[in-house]
Amino acid sequence: MKLKIAIAGYGNLGRGVECAVTAAPDMELCALFTRRDPISVKPSTNVPVYSMDKAPEMKNDIDVLILCGGSANDLPTQTPEFAKHFNVIDSFDTHAKIPEHFANVDKSCRESGKVGIISVGWDPGMFSLNRLYGQAILPEGNDYTFWGKGVSQGHSDAIRRIDGVLDARQYTIPVDAALESVRRGDNPTLTTREKHTRECFVVAEDGADLARIEKEIVTMPNYFADYDTTVHFISKEELLRDHAGIPHGGRVFRTGTTNGGKNSHVIEYSLKLDSNPEFTASVLVAFARAAARLNAEGVSGAKTVFDIAPAYLHAESGEYLRKNLL
Amino acid sequence: MKLKIAIAGYGNLGRGVECAVTAAPDMELCALFTRRDPISVKPSTNVPVYSMDKAPEMKNDIDVLILCGGSANDLPTQTPEFAKHFNVIDSFDTHAKIPEHFANVDKSCRESGKVGIISVGWDPGMFSLNRLYGQAILPEGNDYTFWGKGVSQGHSDAIRRIDGVLDARQYTIPVDAALESVRRGDNPTLTTREKHTRECFVVAEDGADLARIEKEIVTMPNYFADYDTTVHFISKEELLRDHAGIPHGGRVFRTGTTNGGKNSHVIEYSLKLDSNPEFTASVLVAFARAAARLNAEGVSGAKTVFDIAPAYLHAESGEYLRKNLL
Numbered sequence: 001m002k003l004k005i006a007i008a009g010y011g012n013l014g015r016g017v018e019c020a021v022t023a024a025p026d027m028e029l030c031a032l033f034t035r036r037d038p039i040s041v042k043p044s045t046n047v048p049v050y051s052m053d054k055a056p057e058m059k060n061d062i063d064v065l066i067l068c069g070g071s072a073n074d075l076p077t078q079t080p081e082f083a084k085h086f087n088v089i090d091s092f093d094t095h096a097k098i099p100e101h102f103a104n105v106d107k108s109c110r111e112s113g114k115v116g117i118i119s120v121g122w123d124p125g126m127f128s129l130n131r132l133y134g135q136a137i138l139p140e141g142n143d144y145t146f147w148g149k150g151v152s153q154g155h156s157d158a159i160r161r162i163d164g165v166l167d168a169r170q171y172t173i174p175v176d177a178a179l180e181s182v183r184r185g186d187n188p189t190l191t192t193r194e195k196h197t198r199e200c201f202v203v204a205e206d207g208a209d210l211a212r213i214e215k216e217i218v219t220m221p222n223y224f225a226d227y228d229t230t231v232h233f234i235s236k237e238e239l240l241r242d243h244a245g246i247p248h249g250g251r252v253f254r255t256g257t258t259n260g261g262k263n264s265h266v267i268e269y270s271l272k273l274d275s276n277p278e279f280t281a282s283v284l285v286a287f288a289r290a291a292a293r294l295n296a297e298g299v300s301g302a303k304t305v306f307d308i309a310p311a312y313l314h315a316e317s318g319e320y321l322r323k324n325l326l
Numbered sequence: 327m328k329l330k331i332a333i334a335g336y337g338n339l340g341r342g343v344e345c346a347v348t349a350a351p352d353m354e355l356c357a358l359f360t361r362r363d364p365i366s367v368k369p370s371t372n373v374p375v376y377s378m379d380k381a382p383e384m385k386n387d388i389d390v391l392i393l394c395g396g397s398a399n400d401l402p403t404q405t406p407e408f409a410k411h412f413n414v415i416d417s418f419d420t421h422a423k424i425p426e427h428f429a430n431v432d433k434s435c436r437e438s439g440k441v442g443i444i445s446v447g448w449d450p451g452m453f454s455l456n457r458l459y460g461q462a463i464l465p466e467g468n469d470y471t472f473w474g475k476g477v478s479q480g481h482s483d484a485i486r487r488i489d490g491v492l493d494a495r496q497y498t499i500p501v502d503a504a505l506e507s508v509r510r511g512d513n514p515t516l517t518t519r520e521k522h523t524r525e526c527f528v529v530a531e532d533g534a535d536l537a538r539i540e541k542e543i544v545t546m547p548n549y550f551a552d553y554d555t556t557v558h559f560i561s562k563e564e565l566l567r568d569h570a571g572i573p574h575g576g577r578v579f580r581t582g583t584t585n586g587g588k589n590s591h592v593i594e595y596s597l598k599l600d601s602n603p604e605f606t607a608s609v610l611v612a613f614a615r616a617a618a619r620l621n622a623e624g625v626s627g628a629k630t631v632f633d634i635a636p637a638y639l640h641a642e643s644g645e646y647l648r649k650n651l652l
Contacts, residue, residue, distance in 0.1 A: 016584070016585075019584055019585045019586070020584065023465050023466050023584070024465060025465065095652070098648055098649070098652055099645070099648060099649055102648060119652055124652045126459070126463075128651055128652045129459075129636055131651045132636050132637070132639070132640055132647060132651050133452070133455075133636060133639065135640060135651070136612040136615075136636075136639035136640045136641075137452075137605075137608045137609050137612050137639075138608060139349050139350060139351065139641070140349050183598075258342070258345055258346065258349070258600075258601060258604040258605065258607075258608055259342075259345045259601065259604055260345070262601075263599075263600035263601040263604055264600050265597070265598065265599045265600060265601075265605050266596075266597070266598040267595075267596075267597055268594075268595070268596045268597075268598075269593075269594070269595050269596075270592075270593075270594045270595075270596075271591070271592070271593055271594075272509075272591065272592040272594075273589075273591045274584075274589035274590050274591060275584060275585065275588075275589040275591075278584040278585055278589055279463075279584065279591050281584075282463045282464060282584055283463050286462040286463050289462075304647075304648055304652055305636070305652075306635065306636050306637040306644065306647050306648070306651075306652070307635050307636075307637055307644070308635055308636075309632065309633050309634055309635045310455055310458050310459060310462075310631070310632050310633075310634075310636075311458070311632040311633055313458070313459065313462035313463075314458055314461060314462040315462075315465070318632065318633070319425070321458060321630075321632050322424055322425060322428060322630055322632070323424070323425055325454055325457045325458050325461070325632075326421070326424055326445055326450045326454045326630055326631075326632070
């Protein structure tokens with residue numbers, strides 16, 4: 001029998017989960033929950049759409065609910081709330097609040113007997129896993145994480161808030177010289193500026209003061225001031241034509257030594273993604289499989305990617321995996 | 327209290343485990359078992375050396391026994407035998423016999439209540455994990471594994487068996503054009519010859535027929551006939567000077583699509599290792615930590631890297647990992 005999956009929230013991530021569940025051989029999508037008027041939501045598949053507040057009524061018909069809201073306003077309340085009724089997966093990525101979020105979800109899960117896997121995706125998610133495996137294998141060494149080339153939604157939004165800006169797209173780009181130094185095993189100490197550059201494509205209002213906008217961008221604290229930032233003013237048509245995608249990616253390195261420093265080793269994990277939300281959604285769906293299986297074995301509580309034995313993620317049996325993938 | 331680790335077999339891998347246990351903050355090396363005369367074995371640390379047949383007498387003083395013998399002749403009997411008394415880890419890599427070996431180790435572990443983790447290292451091991459994670463995330467896609475540049479012990483040995491050869495070192499080298507094609511997302515179908523080349527450094531006896539030796543190498547079935555192979559004849563001094571190390575490495579790719587083929591993604595995991603046995607040993611030691619922890623929780627039976635939740639591999643607590651690595 002196929003696993004019954006539901007989605008809460010139908011933005012880019014929700015659409016990605018819809019695609020990923022469709023591609024999974026052992027799953028079916030059985031409900032889409034939205035805070036909008038259900039009539040106004042047009043899914044790509046024929047999944048039925050319900051109002052979010054109807055979800056608890058369907059708790060016996062759903063194996064895993066995948067939460068596709070935002071980390072700032074949705075997930076801190078939604079994940080603990082829905083964990084009272086469902087096995088849940090989220091992509092919570094507000095790093096400083098992960099311990100608090102974990103505790104809240106764990107409390108709900110302990111009471112409901114459900115599994116909640118939080119902070120699933122690629123960072124946090126697959127990158128976190130690679131940091132853990134790397135440190136466990138090479139305790140004497142250094143971690144490096146690089147992001148990009150890819151679109152940063154947060155930085156694009158920050159530019160859009162500047163007076164006179166109609167739209168913007170910001171790319172985070174790793175610095176090649178820094179990547180090469182890490183890859184050679186130099187173990188460099190890198191400043192923020194040495195690791196990444198930022199490139200901005202901005203659509204300005206007619207007659208806006210472009211010099212002022214550019215200055216506001218490159219000097220913006222936290223977002224741009226610590227980076228070498230390039231600003232290009234382009235037309236709305238160019239933005240739509242050349243920058244419509246949401247690509248992203250990055251690399252996690254662990255460089256370390258063995259035999260008292262005599263031998264060096266470099267572990268590198270890299271992602272090159274055409275669509276950030278569709279890849280994130282694909283990771284969420286693999287962990288949804290794990291949540292259903294663990295809960296069927298009687299496990300409950302909050303989990304992260306660190307707590308899930310990899311075999312739970314794959315549709316095939318342990319016997320198949322040992323024979324074909326080991 | 328530190329985990330008490332023991333080693334069975336003191337070749338290159340055993341020496342690597344000795345280094346890795348020394349580097350682990352939460353472990354101590356408490357015994358080295360050998361089939362040789364213990365007096366003749368000179369470890370790098372002050373670990374006591376015992377005869378292999380004394381091991382069962384020490385079963386209450388050892389948390390995990392790491393088996394460092396060979397897959398052809400040692401592990402098929404040693405791992406099931408020692409699993410009757412100890413939590414064990416091995417690096418069994420005879421791929422076709424993994425299901426049988428798993429069953430044998432599982433039987434012993436079920437009877438003894440111990441944990442046995444087999445086929446640990448980087449391939450099988452970390453590469454297997456990356457094949458599994460990749461397939462689970464991108465079910466619509468292709469796997470690629472490349473090895474090298476690195477020394478293949480098996481191919482070096484095959485050359486040494488040729489009449490007139492005194493010593494040899496064989497490097498397996500991935501073909502750049504194939505790597506680039508996979509990395510671009512071309513999803514190529516690659517022949518054996520298109521994926522890797524082989525480069526051999528051979529020390530021949532004085533007056534040996536070099537043309538005959540070269541021909542025997544490049545036409546050798548299974549080992550070289552299906553590859554483009556280059557042979558260099560060098561002196562014994564050059565071999566010792568330039569080819570004394572045991573470097574290796576490689577790459578695992580998962581390339582796949584989402585949204586019905588609309589978007590492509592490339593996952594790449596790569597290792598560049600100065601010392602193949604020391605890195606393999608470092609992976610064994612991380613999984614030894616997991617074996618001890620799982621067994622302390624009451625778990626028993628044969629396991630592979632697929633069955634171990636990553637958090638068990640790291641010396642720090644779940645709370646620390648969520649705060650610092652997620």
